[in-house]
Amino acid sequence: MKLNEQGLKDRLKWEEAEYSLPKFDRGKVMAATKENPFWIHFGAGNIFRAFQANVVQNLLNEGILDKGLVVAEGFDYEIVEKMNRPHDDYTLLVTLKADGNVDKTVVGSVVESLILDSENEKEYERLKEIFRKDSLQMVSFTITEKGYSLVNGKGEVLPAVAEDLEKGPEKPMSYIGKVVSLLYTRYQAGEKPVAMVSMDNCSRNGDKLYAAVKEFALKWAEKGLADKGFLAYVNTKEKVSFPWTMIDKITPRPDASVEAILKADGIEGLEPVITSKNTYVAPFVNAEECEYLVIEDAFPNGKPDLEKGGVMFTERETVDKVEKMKVCTCLNPLHTALAVYGCLLGYKKISEEMKDAELTGLIETIGYKEGLPVVVDPGILDPKEFIDTVLKVRFPNPFMPDTPQRIATDTSQKLAIRYGETIKAYQASPKLNVKDLKLIPLVFAGWLRYLMGVDDEGNAFEISPDPLKDTVCPYVAGLKLEEGQEVEAAVGPLLKMKQIFGVDLYEAGLADKVCGYLKEMTKGVGAVRATLKKYVLS
Ligand SMILES: NC(=O)c1ccc[n+]([C@@H]2O[C@H](COP(=O)([O-])OP(=O)(O)OC[C@H]3O[C@@H](n4cnc5c(N)ncnc54)[C@H](O)[C@@H]3O)[C@@H](O)[C@H]2O)c1
Numbered sequence: 001m002k003l004n005e006q007g008l009k010d011r012l013k014w015e016e017a018e019y020s021l022p023k024f025d026r027g028k029v030m031a032a033t034k035e036n037p038f039w040i041h042f043g044a045g046n047i048f049r050a051f052q053a054n055v056v057q058n059l060l061n062e063g064i065l066d067k068g069l070v071v072a073e074g075f076d077y078e079i080v081e082k083m084n085r086p087h088d089d090y091t092l093l094v095t096l097k098a099d100g101n102v103d104k105t106v107v108g109s110v111v112e113s114l115i116l117d118s119e120n121e122k123e124y125e126r127l128k129e130i131f132r133k134d135s136l137q138m139v140s141f142t143i144t145e146k147g148y149s150l151v152n153g154k155g156e157v158l159p160a161v162a163e164d165l166e167k168g169p170e171k172p173m174s175y176i177g178k179v180v181s182l183l184y185t186r187y188q189a190g191e192k193p194v195a196m197v198s199m200d201n202c203s204r205n206g207d208k209l210y211a212a213v214k215e216f217a218l219k220w221a222e223k224g225l226a227d228k229g230f231l232a233y234v235n236t237k238e239k240v241s242f243p244w245t246m247i248d249k250i251t252p253r254p255d256a257s258v259e260a261i262l263k264a265d266g267i268e269g270l271e272p273v274i275t276s277k278n279t280y281v282a283p284f285v286n287a288e289e290c291e292y293l294v295i296e297d298a299f300p301n302g303k304p305d306l307e308k309g310g311v312m313f314t315e316r317e318t319v320d321k322v323e324k325m326k327v328c329t330c331l332n333p334l335h336t337a338l339a340v341y342g343c344l345l346g347y348k349k350i351s352e353e354m355k356d357a358e359l360t361g362l363i364e365t366i367g368y369k370e371g372l373p374v375v376v377d378p379g380i381l382d383p384k385e386f387i388d389t390v391l392k393v394r395f396p397n398p399f400m401p402d403t404p405q406r407i408a409t410d411t412s413q414k415l416a417i418r419y420g421e422t423i424k425a426y427q428a429s430p431k432l433n434v435k436d437l438k439l440i441p442l443v444f445a446g447w448l449r450y451l452m453g454v455d456d457e458g459n460a461f462e463i464s465p466d467p468l469k470d471t472v473c474p475y476v477a478g479l480k481l482e483e484g485q486e487v488e489a490a491v492g493p494l495l496k497m498k499q500i501f502g503v504d505l506y507e508a509g510l511a512d513k514v515c516g517y518l519k520e521m522t523k524g525v526g527a528v529r530a531t532l533k534k535y536v537l538s
């Protein structure tokens with residue numbers, strides 16, 4: 001059995017092996033999408049294939065939608081070349097339920113995949129054609145938080161961005177430059193309306209996308225490289241909107257245990273690939289069952305009927321609250337704490353960490369005691385219930401192959417949002433005292449200890465990719481696992497960086513605590529465990 005148009009012709013074989021197959025006429029959907037695309041997504045990674053593509057598949061199956069998705073990849077072309085194309089844009093979605101049941105779905109809702117490369121004339125022209133279409137309602141993104149950044153770790157404008165800002169929309173090389181040049185095409189085609197929807201895990205993600213897009217529109221208009229009206233178009237929410245969103249579905253990298261299940265069913269050619277840009281992809285994706293996608297209802301060209309697929313549309317204030325609830329308190333900070341300590345303590349699976357008394361104690365305190373008091377109830381989801389499910393059902397799910405190493409990726413980009421917002425809320429509160437935060441500083445210290453790249457047994461490990469690796473690692477390079485380290489002299493300047501922690505930890509009065517914990521954790525082999533025991537269980 002092969003995952004492609006030809007291989008899926010023998011439907012019976014797949015159905016006998018208990019795969020849910022697309023129930024719609026894919027040829028018809030493909031033709032309709034080609035003519036009238038309504039949704040193009042940028043970032044052909046795992047979450048898109050497990051979540052958004054499956055929502056559209058369900059709606060196509062029910063006849064609620066009659067057009068599918070177009071996906072574009074502008075960073076890691078290998079994903080499209082090695083996965084989408086050989087498999088005719090099909091993906092196998094394996095849903096790993098907490099009760100051990102496994103759902104296997106052939107997702108066929110993605111009907112066109114394109115490489116976003118201005119030097120690839122044919123595909124770039126097709127992208128322009130899509131952006132000129134009246135039918136286009138939504139342009140969405142899962143390109144990681146760093147994908148929206150126009151500067152490097154030192155705050156310097158990225159070379160490709162600098163060049164694009166100088167040269168204009170003709171042949172851009174940077175990711176956002178390419179996206180903005182396509183938006184310019186839409187402007188030139190008659191200022192057609194569209195929603196530009198970031199679906200990445202960052203606070204006020206719509207504003208992040210807007211800021212990056214606006215920078216190009218502004219510079220190009222100022223330099224006469226684009227019409228002056230383009231900036232007004234980008235700034236007019238009735239023309240171009242940048243809704244805020246909250247997305248939630250734990251989607252680990254494709255795992256060997258899942259590959260084995262599919263292989264046993266007789267499916268060939270499933271081998272995962274780690275691309276040269278470090279994306280972990282396979283013809284299959286594995287994910288949990290639980291999923292939430294909440295989107296600000298701001299769609300100037302109308303919105304697709306996604307509500308019946310479980311997507312929630314609401315006003316901006318609610319998205320903000322629900323997103324803060326998840327990203328700043330009830331899920332992502334707990335994940336990051338498990339990520340850094342998991343790597344230090346030699347764990348390879350999140351569910352295994354959930355059997356560790358110190359680690360569960362750590363995240364329970366960060367979640368319930370330190371985080372929950374500053375969460376504003378969004379109304380549409382209950383924060384206490386949400387965190388209960390995360391801690392009791394989702395993280396401990398033994399069938400989910402999620403790893404601390406995946407979650408530790410780009411930690412420097414995440415600390416400010418995942419913990420800094422809570423610290424700021426304590427600072428702003430007349431009732432709360434920032435000095436009462438005990439275990440959030442322990443995560444910061446844990447991250448610094450993690451950056452040493454030596455685990456609690458004294459063995460070297462590879463730290464996960466991070467755009468600030470070269471900036472932050474030198475601060476801990478001189479530290480050793482022995483008593484009496486000059487910790488504050490080494491990491492003090494780093495603790496002042498608001499860009500990383502969301503606040504200056506000295507100004508917040510937390511730097512001493514972080515340095516104290518780090519000093520204890522560098523005392524020698526086993527000191528990380530001893531420190532956790534001392535502060536988490538006390
Ligand atoms: N995986 C999850 O559990 C999950 C859940 C909710 C939200 N998300 C969000 O989705 C994002 C992607 O997750 P994923 O599981 O698809 O990861 P992935 O590693 O499978 O794919 C990453 C995607 O981002 C692109 N990308 C990476 N660096 C980039 C850069 N510098 N510029 C532009 N594009 C870049 C890659 O090309 C790829 O398309 C996450 O960063 C997160 O914000 C993920």
Ligand SMILES: O=P(O)(O)OC[C@@H](O)[C@@H](O)[C@H](O)[C@H](O)CO
Binds near residue numbers: 336
């Ligand atoms: O995707 P990231 O890198 O922003 O964060 C890693 C995980 O915490 C994240 O992917 C969660 O699995 C996800 O946010 C769950 O909805």
